[in-house]
Amino acid sequence: MKPLNLKGRLSLCAEYVREGSRLADIGTDHGYLPIALCQSGIIPSALACDINPLPLRSAEKNIADAGLSDRIKTRLSDGLREVGEDEVDDVVIAGMGGELIARIIDGCEWLKNADKRLILQPMTRHDVLVGRLYENGFMIEEQAGVFDSGKYYTVMRVCYNGQAKKCDTYEAVVGRLNPDSEASIGFLTKCLNQLRKQSIGTPSLSETVTRLEELLRENQ
Numbered sequence: 001m002k003p004l005n006l007k008g009r010l011s012l013c014a015e016y017v018r019e020g021s022r023l024a025d026i027g028t029d030h031g032y033l034p035i036a037l038c039q040s041g042i043i044p045s046a047l048a049c050d051i052n053p054l055p056l057r058s059a060e061k062n063i064a065d066a067g068l069s070d071r072i073k074t075r076l077s078d079g080l081r082e083v084g085e086d087e088v089d090d091v092v093i094a095g096m097g098g099e100l101i102a103r104i105i106d107g108c109e110w111l112k113n114a115d116k117r118l119i120l121q122p123m124t125r126h127d128v129l130v131g132r133l134y135e136n137g138f139m140i141e142e143q144a145g146v147f148d149s150g151k152y153y154t155v156m157r158v159c160y161n162g163q164a165k166k167c168d169t170y171e172a173v174v175g176r177l178n179p180d181s182e183a184s185i186g187f188l189t190k191c192l193n194q195l196r197k198q199s200i201g202t203p204s205l206s207e208t209v210t211r212l213e214e215l216l217r218e219n220q
Ligand SMILES: C[S@@+](CC[C@H](N)C(=O)[O-])C[C@H]1O[C@@H](n2cnc3c(N)ncnc32)[C@H](O)[C@@H]1O
Pocket: 010, 026, 027, 028, 029, 030, 049, 050, 051, 052, 055, 077, 078, 079, 080, 093, 094, 095, 096, 104
């Protein structure tokens, strides 16, 4: 099997994984992320987890084809239920809705550990996820937009600092995003367009729209 070349969403997730960390990829499906990270020597080992047996079998086949069965173990697991605190350093949860990702994090108390990192890539409702992370004492270390298959997404690296706080809609939408790249501007513009539509039925959102317009204008 040729080395995997990740693109778009998964490529940015891979960039945020710390060198040398033991990884758990939750909802691994095909297993491409842990395979590429082991092949490139960024990580020594990984757990490729999925709630469904079928994707896990496809991950197992891809891992075996890559000759990495001794370094990447597969595990049937709902979220992190079957993963132990002492087994992993970094956790990736990518390609699921923001609400589901938030539920998975809520269900794992040992993630409240400043040594662990979460790399999260919600397909939808990233604002719900960010709000819940802040409420539960997590902070966003890094965040950027990414363009993949014709759409803009965001990826964030998160850690626990125990400083729980409530955030408003603007903070939940923007998180740690800076409009300093084409992809981050693209993602924020997508959010702005959605908020403009929502604000027609919910006038209280108009202040958020104005703040986001200003942020994008200042950085043009
Ligand atoms: C769309 S795929 C994403 C695959 C890959 N992470 C990516 O971003 O390309 C979502 C995967 O998450 C798995 N999944 C859904 N809910 C899950 C849960 N609660 N725990 C673990 N895996 C889950 C599904 O079975 C599926 O394989």
